[in-house]
Amino acid sequence: MTAQPQTLAQKILARACGRTTVQPGEIIVGRLDLAMTHDSSGPRRLQPMLERLGAKIWDLSKFVVITDHYLPANDDDSRQIIRITRDWAREHGLKNFHDEQGICHVVLPEKGYLRPGMFAVGGDSHSPTGGAFGAYMFGVGATEMLGAVVTGEIWVKVPQTLLIEWSGSLGRGVSAKDMMLHLCRTLGLDGADYQAVQYTGSAISALSMQERMTLCNMATEIGAQTGLVAPDATTRDWLQQVAGVDPASIDITQWQGDADAPLGAHQRFDASSLAPQVAAPHSPANAGPIGDHGHQRIQVAYLGACTGAKLDDLRMAASVLRGRRIASGVRLMVGAASLHDQQQAEREGTLGVLQQAGAELLPNACGACAGYGAYRFNADTVVISSTARNFKGRMGSADARVFLGSPYTVAASAVTGHITDPRELLA
Amino acid sequence: MSKDSNPSTQAPGSIEPADATSATPGGRVWRCGDNLDTDALAPGQYMKYGIEEIARHCLESLQPEFASQVRAGDVVVAGRNCGTGSSREQAPQALKHLGVAALVAKSFAGLFYRNAINLGLPAVVCAEADRIQAGDRIRVDARAGLIHNHTRGEQLRCEAIPAHLLQLLDDGGLLPHLERRLAGRTNNHPAAVSSHE
Numbered sequence: 001m002t003a004q005p006q007t008l009a010q011k012i013l014a015r016a017c018g019r020t021t022v023q024p025g026e027i028i029v030g031r032l033d034l035a036m037t038h039d040s041s042g043p044r045r046l047q048p049m050l051e052r053l054g055a056k057i058w059d060l061s062k063f064v065v066i067t068d069h070y071l072p073a074n075d076d077d078s079r080q081i082i083r084i085t086r087d088w089a090r091e092h093g094l095k096n097f098h099d100e101q102g103i104c105h106v107v108l109p110e111k112g113y114l115r116p117g118m119f120a121v122g123g124d125s126h127s128p129t130g131g132a133f134g135a136y137m138f139g140v141g142a143t144e145m146l147g148a149v150v151t152g153e154i155w156v157k158v159p160q161t162l163l164i165e166w167s168g169s170l171g172r173g174v175s176a177k178d179m180m181l182h183l184c185r186t187l188g189l190d191g192a193d194y195q196a197v198q199y200t201g202s203a204i205s206a207l208s209m210q211e212r213m214t215l216c217n218m219a220t221e222i223g224a225q226t227g228l229v230a231p232d233a234t235t236r237d238w239l240q241q242v243a244g245v246d247p248a249s250i251d252i253t254q255w256q257g258d259a260d261a262p263l264g265a266h267q268r269f270d271a272s273s274l275a276p277q278v279a280a281p282h283s284p285a286n287a288g289p290i291g292d293h294g295h296q297r298i299q300v301a302y303l304g305a306c307t308g309a310k311l312d313d314l315r316m317a318a319s320v321l322r323g324r325r326i327a328s329g330v331r332l333m334v335g336a337a338s339l340h341d342q343q344q345a346e347r348e349g350t351l352g353v354l355q356q357a358g359a360e361l362l363p364n365a366c367g368a369c370a371g372y373g374a375y376r377f378n379a380d381t382v383v384i385s386s387t388a389r390n391f392k393g394r395m396g397s398a399d400a401r402v403f404l405g406s407p408y409t410v411a412a413s414a415v416t417g418h419i420t421d422p423r424e425l426l427a
Numbered sequence: 428m429s430k431d432s433n434p435s436t437q438a439p440g441s442i443e444p445a446d447a448t449s450a451t452p453g454g455r456v457w458r459c460g461d462n463l464d465t466d467a468l469a470p471g472q473y474m475k476y477g478i479e480e481i482a483r484h485c486l487e488s489l490q491p492e493f494a495s496q497v498r499a500g501d502v503v504v505a506g507r508n509c510g511t512g513s514s515r516e517q518a519p520q521a522l523k524h525l526g527v528a529a530l531v532a533k534s535f536a537g538l539f540y541r542n543a544i545n546l547g548l549p550a551v552v553c554a555e556a557d558r559i560q561a562g563d564r565i566r567v568d569a570r571a572g573l574i575h576n577h578t579r580g581e582q583l584r585c586e587a588i589p590a591h592l593l594q595l596l597d598d599g600g601l602l603p604h605l606e607r608r609l610a611g612r613t614n615n616h617p618a619a620v621s622s623h624e
Contacts, residue, residue, distance in 0.1 A: 194537030
């Protein structure tokens with residue numbers, strides 16, 4: 001143990017800047033272990049700036065590009081963005097290029113890039129997803145990414161850690177997404193004040209890796225710079241078995257916060273008493289227990305994006321939809337978050353359950369969540385979505401109404417045609 | 428903490444400021460509410476285009492007249508958590524492209540704040556931002572941490588911008604800052620400079 005007790009966030013940042021300890025509030029410059037971008041924030045934005053500076057990427061072996069926002073490329077502009085991305089990767093001999101493999105936050109760990117203790121940036125706000133693996137990862141804009149990849153370093157104001165402890169255990173039909181919607185309501189969209197959030201407690205230890213990814217992904221929605229879960233046997237096993245990471249490179253004992261490290265705050269929640277949550281338009285913070293949303297009719301049920309269409313999310317939906325059909329007049333859209341997850345879902349029968357229930361499959365990409373391209377919701381369409389954000393106009397018309405819920409809730413609502421507590425169908 | 432309200436904005440109206448004839452009238456104020464999100468500032472469907480087209484649609488879901496009526500030197504004043512949401516730097520970039528001189532808010536989303544400064548758009552935190560109304564004429568002195576409200580004849584104090592970020596603003600943003608830094612390196616250590624791609 002160090003002389004000055006440190007949180008996990010502090011330990012990672014201390015290593016990144018070559019010191020033994022760092023203190024909350026100080027500005028440090030850390031060496032990056034990894035930088036990830038996608039087709040929207042990546043080469044199309046970076047290359048003109050690289051040319052202006054006459055500079056190069058500091059270390060191509062640590063630079064990852066993943067296409068996800070403009071797929072499917074449904075018009076000339078989107079096709080051009082994808083083409084620029086592919087050409088750039090080819091011209092630079094970029095090995096770490098993953099094209100049409102799925103959404104960056106899900107593909108990145110799946111391909112074995114992440115390890116506990118890493119210091120990393122992503123050109124997307126949901127980059128804290130990597131924190132599920134005990135990495136300090138955060139989102140940056142394209143210009144800041146340019147600075148990061150030219151210098152190989154980036155500044156951080158060492159954050160306080162907001163420890164969010166979930167005791168007890170989640171009930172059937174309740175998931176990490178419900179935890180996050182509850183936190184959005186309780187803490188607000190700026191509740192974490194751009195500090196580090198760390199999730200802990202018995203209910204967190206019990207979560208699968210992909211459920212932990214949902215927690216860290218939506219750390220963004222409570223305003224954190226990064227979200228973390230300290231690595232444990234679940235982390236190590238997933239990295240080894242799913243991502244094929246060499247176990248010798250996974251250190252789950254070093255990357256733990258000290259028990260007596262000072263915290264910014266310590267908030268406690270009870271998982272056992274948590275009901276499924278739904279956020280009304282147009283903010284994730286407009287969340288509340290699902291009972292508040294009674295018989296709200298829906299036309300679209302959407303399982304999508306890095307937040308809500310990973311393999312575990314598809315499994316949750318399948319557990320509700322098994323042997324059932326969606327209501328007439330309802331569209332169930334499913335865009336598995338990665339090709340890997342979709343193929344596994346297909347092998348094990350999960351995808352078949354969804355399709356037999358009436359789901360239409362979307363490509364393994366950001367889909368309607370980002371509202372960038374092919375999938376956008378029309379005015380007056382009412383949607384229940386497993387994605388992260390429902391800001392006005394984000395996913396289509398400013399007059400579309402998007403409710404957020406868990407994959408269980410999206411599936412249950414697709415069956416009945418109105419917002420439905422999944423526990424009624426799982427009973 | 429209170430439940431977050433939806434972003435809301437009020438039109439600046441056509442009130443002629445009291446000191447319209449003053450030599451330094453300052454910029455006109457556009458007011459936005461709490462949790463102004465990046466989807467409102469840079470709507471997703473236009474993200475495939477260049478900044479000119481994105482800027483044309485800046486805030487259109489909340490304040491449709493904004494993009495066509497905002498003038499160079501105007502100031503956007505928002506509530507809590509300004510710029511929540513995406514990492515897309517086109518959000519602050521659209522405001523800058525439209526000529527917005529500064530952003531004032533009770534607080535900023537951290538990622539958006541970094542983007543604004545990196546693009547050379549002064550973003551200042553002012554706890555008393557609610558004292559500024561749509562249509563007011565104000566001048567923001569980011570370095571001094573002061574807002575001069577000419578319309579109401581008052582001064583408001585802002586949080587100081589950290590020194591390393593003031594340096595970025597002085598250089599016009601991160602890209603020109605890097606240009607200077609790399610040029611400096613050229614003079615001192617020619618070997619350290621990467622060749623042109």
